[in-house]
Amino acid sequence: MNIFIEIFLTFFKIGAFSFGGGYVMIPFIQREIVNIHQWLSAEEFIDVIGISQVTPGPIATNASTYVGFRVAGVLGALSGTIGVIGAAFLLALIVSHRFEKVKHLPQVKLMFKGLRPAVLGLIFSAGLSVGVATVTSMKELGIAAFSFVSIVKFKMHPILTIAIAGCAGLILF
Amino acid sequence: MMKLFRMFFKIGMFTLGGGYAMVPLIEEEIVEKNHWMTEDEFLDVLAMAQSLPGPLAVNTATFVGYRLKKTKGAAICCLGTVLPSFLIILIIASLLTNVYSNPLVVKFFKGIRPAVAGLILTAVFKLKKGIDASLFSIVMVLFAIFCVAVMEWSPILVIVIAGLSGIFIYPHTKWRV
Numbered sequence: 001m002n003i004f005i006e007i008f009l010t011f012f013k014i015g016a017f018s019f020g021g022g023y024v025m026i027p028f029i030q031r032e033i034v035n036i037h038q039w040l041s042a043e044e045f046i047d048v049i050g051i052s053q054v055t056p057g058p059i060a061t062n063a064s065t066y067v068g069f070r071v072a073g074v075l076g077a078l079s080g081t082i083g084v085i086g087a088a089f090l091l092a093l094i095v096s097h098r099f100e101k102v103k104h105l106p107q108v109k110l111m112f113k114g115l116r117p118a119v120l121g122l123i124f125s126a127g128l129s130v131g132v133a134t135v136t137s138m139k140e141l142g143i144a145a146f147s148f149v150s151i152v153k154f155k156m157h158p159i160l161t162i163a164i165a166g167c168a169g170l171i172l173f
Numbered sequence: 174m175m176k177l178f179r180m181f182f183k184i185g186m187f188t189l190g191g192g193y194a195m196v197p198l199i200e201e202e203i204v205e206k207n208h209w210m211t212e213d214e215f216l217d218v219l220a221m222a223q224s225l226p227g228p229l230a231v232n233t234a235t236f237v238g239y240r241l242k243k244t245k246g247a248a249i250c251c252l253g254t255v256l257p258s259f260l261i262i263l264i265i266a267s268l269l270t271n272v273y274s275n276p277l278v279v280k281f282f283k284g285i286r287p288a289v290a291g292l293i294l295t296a297v298f299k300l301k302k303g304i305d306a307s308l309f310s311i312v313m314v315l316f317a318i319f320c321v322a323v324m325e326w327s328p329i330l331v332i333v334i335a336g337l338s339g340i341f342i343y344p345h346t347k348w349r350v
Contacts, residue, residue, distance in 0.1 A: 133286075144290045
């Protein structure tokens, strides 16, 4: 298959099944990019998530642009980005047409009764697998714990957390 | 039209840290500054955007654009939102290709990686608030972890099963609060 079409289809699929935005996409992207297509190594994929935290824009579009570029240059970046927003854009357009009707569908509410806890489980597994891949000594464990506590307990901005972790890396490793 | 594009370009340019950060900015521009929508209308749009798959910022921008200028408006707002991050990532990706093996860059990223693990787990914490503490929810969480971590199923399959369970099993189960 043409590489641009492959990139486009992969990210279209990722965009079409990621409910909830943001981190929800990470397990999907990880599976498709690292495990199935092997376009990025596990480490580089984690780096992309880190980069996405300190650059503007949704994580999924950032990841699609980065992966597309690494695999097939600027045109690859374009294919990935159009793919990941394609499904979201088309669905939003279709629903916009019938907004008033769709708004009150009871099935949508019920669907989320099942989706929300499942998505939580998916993200938990993703966090765990990133943890297993990166934490090899007490130093890494300390950084991971710092990042969790600084955000949940002290409401630190993730950008600051990432910057501190990077500087800690310069000193510790 | 140009005004819409510039507005969403600006929002896309200056919101660091993911799509959720964009929502308050979109609200300020659309509801408070320009009065193109009422607060209630915006909340309806937001609820709908959250029910659709895909990046939240893209969904919200598309909805708002369609409300204001139909399909053309939707395309303009969507484009404005993603163009800044597209260009910035393109620059970073091309720069990084050259310095990725630099020892300082390697160390920096070695520090960032475990922090990303912590970061992802904070999302679990935030999402927990939107879920009721029923037996059904707990079973769904464990089911998802089991399928992905142990069985190595595709997350897409898990999402489809979970959505269908919500519609067809949840209304009939006793495992509710």
